[in-house]
Amino acid sequence: MVRAPGLWAYRNKMEFSFGTRIWRADKPYVDKGDGGGGDAADHGNGGAPGPPVSGPPPPRKVYPPGGNDGFVLGLHAPGRYDKLVPVDRCLIQPDAANEVLAFLRTRCEELLLEPFDVKTGTGYLRAVGLRTATDAAGVVQVSVNLITADDEVPGRLVPLAAELGARFPAVTSVVHNIQASSSDRGGGGRRGAPEVVLYGRRTIVQAVRGLTFEMSANSFFQTSAGSAALLYDRIVEAADLGPADTVVDLFTGTGTIGLALAASAGRVVGVELVADAVADARRNAERNGVTNAAFYVGDLTALKGGMALADVVDWEGAPPPLVTRRAAGGGGGSAGGGGGGGGDDDAPAAADGGDAAAAKADVQMDVVVVDPPRAGLHPKLVRWLARCGARRVVYVSCNAATQVRDVALLQSHEPRWQLTSLTPVDMFPHTPHVETVGVLELVGESAAVEG
Incomplete structure (x- = not known):
């Protein structure tokens, strides 16, 4: 077995879903500030201890029982297409992507960008794909792929894309894909619909074994x-x-x-x-x-x-x-x-x-x-x-x-x-x-x- 060079922050592409319903088993979901949630004993990552978290922890949030919880950004609970586990920090993606993830969670809600409700088929924001790369000079880049259910208001995401580029130097690409239905998920957006570049370049560059490769959001x-x-x-x-x-x-x-x-x-x-x-x-x-x-x-x-x-x-x-x-x-x-x-x-x-x-x-x-x-x-x-x-x-x-x-x-x-x-x-x-x-x-x- 060839062992992985690192156990944490190794994944260069993650997709997080927007939604309106939070997953909970038989008690309220508790966000302990480590991005994982769940019971206090498991650190939110299946019992494996995560890397140390620097700085003061974010405030605890307790989501009360209920059907519709408003605005959620995270990962689907196992076996559930309709409920999400909120994620502010993902332990297997780099910190540069986590900073963007945490910002999007609050900023999209402030901008009144409605999360998509899979049960009612209403809403705007479906998902965000975050891809990171490191070029030959060691420069980290982040590509942000905003996936929506429609584009009825052209340019609606342009201010958010510009803000991402201004706030995060690592963000060098922000693109928009449309996923009109669940059958359009091939490639992260509507089949045949091109990616629309909202900010920066279409691609980021990854160095591997002395070679460099351009990566688009969906390649x-x-x-x-x-x-x-x-x-x-x-x-x-x-x-x-x-x-x-x-x-x-x-x-x-x-x-x-x-x-x-x-x-x-x-x-x-x-x-x-x-x-x-x-x-x-x-x-x-x-x-x-x-x-x-x-x-x-x-x-x-x-x-x-x-x-x-x-x-x-x-x-x-x-x-x-x-x-x-x-x-x-x-x-x-x-x-x-x-x-x-x-x-x-x-x-x-x-x-x-x-x-x-x-x-x-x-x-x-x-x-x-x-x-x-x-x-x-x-x-x-x-x-x-x-x-x-x-x-x-x-x-x-x-x-x-x-x-x-x-x-x-x-x-x-x-x-x-x-x-x-x-x-x-x-x-x-x-x-x-x-x-x-x-x-x-x-x-x-x-x-x-x-x-």
Whole structure:
């Protein structure tokens, strides 16, 4: 297990909800001034002692029993969509973000910005997302994402955004997103609606392993920059690249893993479904002066029997880096290979008699890195991986259960793959969740490169 570099103030992105109802169990909720609430014995954080709190504690507040408590900013109680635990200070986010959180709690109420009531469907303020980053010079920045139910009064949040920028030097970005309904939560706002910049820049900059990355309010980035650096160290070590190697980075996102690998590879080819993420990856490569990495839009779920990765990538008119391969073992998987096979998905790449597969041009690859979402890999992609021609697959996962499933399916195919190492990395202290880096080596008959 790779331990997290810190247990507190590690999380660089948190979202807090506005509401009208305070959660309480069988007695009034007591705010003891440590941001957690709850019983006096548990410090509001599950019994774990928090870091020391400097300065005098804020006044105690006791919220009387009742249905509607007025104005609340905090986190949802477990299993409750309608009630919130008030939070003035969150122990797992940096102090710079906590200062903004405490200010918003009082200032939004003073400005009569109505909290959204999920039961009645009325109100204005839904949530606020706070994202922090530290650039290469050690400067801390905070991005504030104000999420509302509508924008019926344009410019309503502009004075608040200006006040945030004037009061807090760390706040360099304030944006506005609209979430008209609960189904719009993808990306923190209405699907397809752009972020509106109210103050400063659209992005903040995070430094990791000598590289810098721009992060918008809703773009994906590892929630702990310190743990991310340790994770990328393990991925680079697992890939074990040489200066002539080509590495294919699937689910590349904004290119963080691919760019971390570029220094030790001859070439990096990143593939990602989301076009905006690919655009971010290209900008990140440019800002870091990385010239041996290229990023493309591609739909990995479109891979079917006989198709090459090159067939599902939009090369934008550029010639793909192809070599001709003959996949060992031919067909689409062994008996009992699982994954719901059948029809075209299990067809051989091409038939030239018996079990042999005809020569097939595909992207040159020596090592493949996959970092899929929690749902893991589609069986069609696993079948393609089995015959991709690489000597090594590095599987990065945030869900060990789906990783185990996918590795077992990969090992059921020909040529044979062996799991040689599995390293968990603690990315989320105080939770059971880890990232795992698995290395699979080709031990069966390898694919022959013909040209």
